[in-house]
Amino acid sequence: MSAPRPYTRPIDPQWWARPPYLAYTVREAAGAAIALYALILLWGVIALARGAAAYEAWLGFLRSPLSLLLHVILLAAMLLHVWTWFRIMPKTMPRLVIGGQYVPQARITAGGLAVAAAGFIVVLLLALWVRP
């Protein structure tokens, strides 16, 4: 018998880019996109503070093809965020037992998605309602 000589395998440095972890990395990137959108809003606030000319320049950027493409990507990221957020949300809660019955995580997810859909509609209606 030989003495124990355990072999430790090296970690793959690109593990995050390969299945099954790639989906997780894409999900995290959607979260990063949320911050990017906030920075665009911040630019608008700073432009607002600097005056009408700076603000018009920001609006001009928003009308540009680059910005429109970027916002389509950001919208996709936001939607991915909504989907993955409510898939994970039940995992962050204790197992829910109501009326003696376990509530499946899928139902909690569905509830969350319903609230998000309602939120989406409410904000859209607010924007449409304040049309001058």
Add this chain to the structure above:
Amino acid sequence: MKRAIAPVFWLPFGAGGVIAALIGPALVLITGIAAPLGIGIGPDFMSFARAQAFAHHPLGKLVLLAIIALFVWHGAERIYLTLHDMHLASKPALAWLCYGAAGVITIVTVIALLAVGF
């Protein structure tokens, strides 16, 4: 066992995530696509005058601060963890970078909102 400081960043991450989930898609659609293209939204929706009126109001400032700051802290946590997954630097170094940036951006947001005036 020594407590991790992670909860300090995890709660704003969570708050930002919830708000982004509820109003994020609508905000991106309106401010980034519908209003600039004038689809379904009037041409004055994001005009300088209306934006100023909104941002002058203390409640408007609060809304803008909440959205910008919480979205940024949410993203900072994600970016911190992902950069660590990619082995780009040590946890402390990345924490200073990501949370530090989020902190600076939050302060800049407050200053800008005050500079907009009342």
Add this chain to the structure above:
Amino acid sequence: MPLDESREPQGELPKEIILNVLRYRPGADEKPVPQSYRVPFTADMSVLQALQYVKDHVDGSLTFRWSCRMAICGSCGMMINGEPRLACMTFLREFPEGTVEVEALRNFPIERDLVVTVADFVRKIASIYPYLIPKTPRSLAEGEYLQTPAELARYEPFSDCINCMLCYAACPQFAENPDFIGPGAMALLQRYNGDSRDGGSARRMELVHGENGAWSCTAVGYCSEVCPKAVDPANAVNQNKTRSALDFFLRWLPGGSR
């Protein structure tokens, strides 16, 4: 999980399958080396049976752990085509391409061939006070605890863990940080914290609040996907992030630690 939906061969099954096994013989091998074996098989054979065929008829030196052959002992966890699987529950008919890659469970040191070092995992599950700690002293004369089905439902899946360690092989944060207490230990921890008969949460939460507790987890979720018993360790870890975070801020309020 693929049930035995057909005991008849589906389509043209090869008569033989090739097992590419990562061997490691300490002393003889500098580092692990692949070795191929041809294994004749029928539609109902598992990877474990294929390994047993090799050991019995081809190469007696091939070393692997196994016991129950029915996914309850947790011994035969290994990487099969890159996924953490139980060999007894993985069937050769799943691989129509005719080859299977077999390797020791990831994220653990290889002792020999398909056998990994489990001492660290055993230490972790022992460390979480894996026994009921009564809320108040209770004598035998007081009789048994009563527990409703609803109270059972709050923790029952966490009690299904067979300690197979597939979740540790799945977890990239455990790969990165071997001191992370990990999904399996957290599932066992939650089995007790969630049990209405138990009063030992505070003691166990000490292990949760640290960097190597719940906070090493980034909610990848792959642990729950690979679990053969639907324990959902991701739920055990992440609900304790919420609990730990609330406790971080509320511990000084009346009611104390949560």
